[in-house]
Structure formats: structure tokens, C-alpha cells
Amino acid sequence: MTFSAIRVGDGGDGQWAAHAQALWPVAQGWLTEEGRSPQGADRARRLFESHMPELVPVLDRLGRQLDRPAGETLLTHAALRPFFSGCTQIGGAGTLLRNYDFNPDECEGAIVSSHFLRPVIGTQEALWGLLDGMNDAGLAVSLTFGGRFVHGPGFSILIVLRYLLETCDTVGEAIGRLRSLPIAIPQNVTLVDSQRAVTVFVGPDMPLTVAADACAANHQHLPVPEEQERFSRTGERLSAVRAAGTDAAAMLKPPLYHWMSCTPTAWS
Incomplete structure (x- = not known):
């Protein structure tokens, strides 16, 4: 691609x-x-x-x-159909590493540098939303699907990442803004600046929850059902990325190198 x-x-x-x-x-x-x-x-x-x-x-x-x-x-991005894909990410102070396992046929395929409110660069999706990105303050963010097939009123996480990078300088400031934003489907967001790295769980049916460490696959505070684990390998991938840390080479091998198509059809 x-x-x-x-x-x-x-x-x-x-x-x-x-x-x-x-x-x-x-x-x-x-x-x-x-x-x-x-x-x-x-x-x-x-x-x-x-x-x-x-x-x-x-x-x-x-x-x-x-x-x-x-x-x-x-x-x-307040009236978009829900979607999901397989992703794995881990952050450390000043470092954000991730795989985004999007079907190439369903990916916009654009790295966009913009200056809407401030300099931001990121992987664009849905015309101006972001799958991941970084701003001129050194704040970096990325997302993974939270693994639960619930949907409610709110924004796609793509525009939320854009908003955080356009308006925030630090992880702490971004988390503060996230707490008040309605999110349409469960998502995990990893935030990194030069001093701090945090993963948070958000969704339409839960308050923002800080994860145990700055890494995520495709589940939140609860494991997914056995059938979903076989399909997504989310628990396996989370264990693997924790063991590998910010080793980019590990992202190029199974189970972290993993393809899972995004789809809007899993929601009824």
C-alpha cells in the first residue's frame, strides 16, 4: 500500500x-x-x-x-457508523509505539500535516479525524478499539484525537478534556508526552478509567468472550506487548503483527 x-x-x-x-x-x-x-x-x-x-x-x-x-x-464525527479494527499500542515517556491492523482497502492512507489551530501531524481517517498523531508541544496520542460492542450518542474517537492534539499540551490536560467528551463506542487511548505515558479506557457506558499501564490491545478492564479472543487475540497481544516493551521489532512478528478487518456490522 x-x-x-x-x-x-x-x-x-x-x-x-x-x-x-x-x-x-x-x-x-x-x-x-x-x-x-x-x-x-x-x-x-x-x-x-x-x-x-x-x-x-x-x-x-x-x-x-x-x-x-x-x-x-x-x-x-457525531453521526458516524461504528467501526472497529485490531490494534496494539504501548507508550513510555517520550515514546509511542503501535500497530494499527487496518484492512488496507479500508484505510485512507494519508499522513497529514495541518495547522488548523496549531501544527499537528498524524494518520488521517474520515477526512480530518486521526488514528494517531502528535502536535508541536510533543503530545502524542493513538487509539485502539475497546472490544465491547456497545454504541451510544457521542463522537467518533477519530475527531476526539484531533481535538486533543489541537487544544492540549500535556497528557494531564488531554485526560482532563477526555473526561467530559461523549464517546460513541468503547475505545482505548494512549497518551504520551516527554514526562508521562498513560492509557485510558473510554466509552458510552462508562466514565474514563485509567489503565494499569500505558499499553492496550482490544479490550478494557474486562476480558473479552472466548470466541472473540480467538478472533482478535487481544489478551495474547497485550501480554506480548507488555513483555516486549517499546521494541519495534516485536511489532513485526506474531502475535503483535496481526490482521483484523474493520467492520461496522458487528453492532445491531
Whole structure:
């Protein structure tokens, strides 16, 4: 797979729009049926304004640039279909190492450098959300699916990572912001700065919970059912990454080198 590296600046010069419009035929499929309705669009907008007010001018600018029906609603990430994939990550002070086991056919494949509110670089997904990234303060974040198939009102974790990097300098500040953000599906977030590394569990049915250490696979405070473990190997991978630490070579071998397709169909 070939990844693209793109500089989009503040999103106003057409570089971001050209990339996003090319992806629109696929990206629009992320939007829920509710999000396509006037009521759903209004709910998504109000949720974004309430929880991410600093990014509202950016949302408006990108929405105008995208210029597609329901484009602004999709960009709120408050009306997206749930998804999951297999991931493993571990952090140490100043170090964040991760595998993101996304099906190449379902991955945007763009490393994007932006300056919406501040310099941020990361692996982009769903037009301006992030799978992982780092800002000019040295704060780095990444995500893994939390392993529980529950869904509620809230944001996709992709825009949450964007928001944290656009507005926070440190792990402590980012955790503080995370506590008040509604998250649509269970997710594990690893946060790293030069002094600290933490993994937290978040989801629509639980308060933010700090993990025992700064690493995660695809479960949270409880193990997954046996059948799911056979499919995802999440417990096995977590044990392996704890043993390996921040050894990049271990990420290139099983069980940490592991492919698991993302899918929106596991939720009823």
C-alpha cells in the first residue's frame, strides 16, 4: 500500500478539499441514516458546538471547502457508523509505539500535516479525524478499539484525537478534556508526552478509567468472550506487548503483527 503525505495548512487553500473531495464517494458511507436527516444534522452540530467550540471555525471552513451534501455533518464525527479494527499500542515517556491492523482497502492512507489551530501531524481517517498523531508541544496520542460492542450518542474517537492534539499540551490536560467528551463506542487511548505515558479506557457506558499501564490491545478492564479472543487475540497481544516493551521489532512478528478487518456490522 502506498501512503500519501499531504500538507493542508489551515484547510483554506484547497489542498485539504482536493483530497477530501476525492475520498467523498467512500467517506459519505460513514454517515448514519440519522445524520442524513435535518434533525440528525442539527443534533450533531449542537453536540460539536457544545463540546469542541474551539474547532467550530475550522469545521465551518472545511465544510465550505468540502461543499458536499451532509458534508459538514460528517465532519462533526457525531453521526458516524461504528467501526472497529485490531490494534496494539504501548507508550513510555517520550515514546509511542503501535500497530494499527487496518484492512488496507479500508484505510485512507494519508499522513497529514495541518495547522488548523496549531501544527499537528498524524494518520488521517474520515477526512480530518486521526488514528494517531502528535502536535508541536510533543503530545502524542493513538487509539485502539475497546472490544465491547456497545454504541451510544457521542463522537467518533477519530475527531476526539484531533481535538486533543489541537487544544492540549500535556497528557494531564488531554485526560482532563477526555473526561467530559461523549464517546460513541468503547475505545482505548494512549497518551504520551516527554514526562508521562498513560492509557485510558473510554466509552458510552462508562466514565474514563485509567489503565494499569500505558499499553492496550482490544479490550478494557474486562476480558473479552472466548470466541472473540480467538478472533482478535487481544489478551495474547497485550501480554506480548507488555513483555516486549517499546521494541519495534516485536511489532513485526506474531502475535503483535496481526490482521483484523474493520467492520461496522458487528453492532445491531
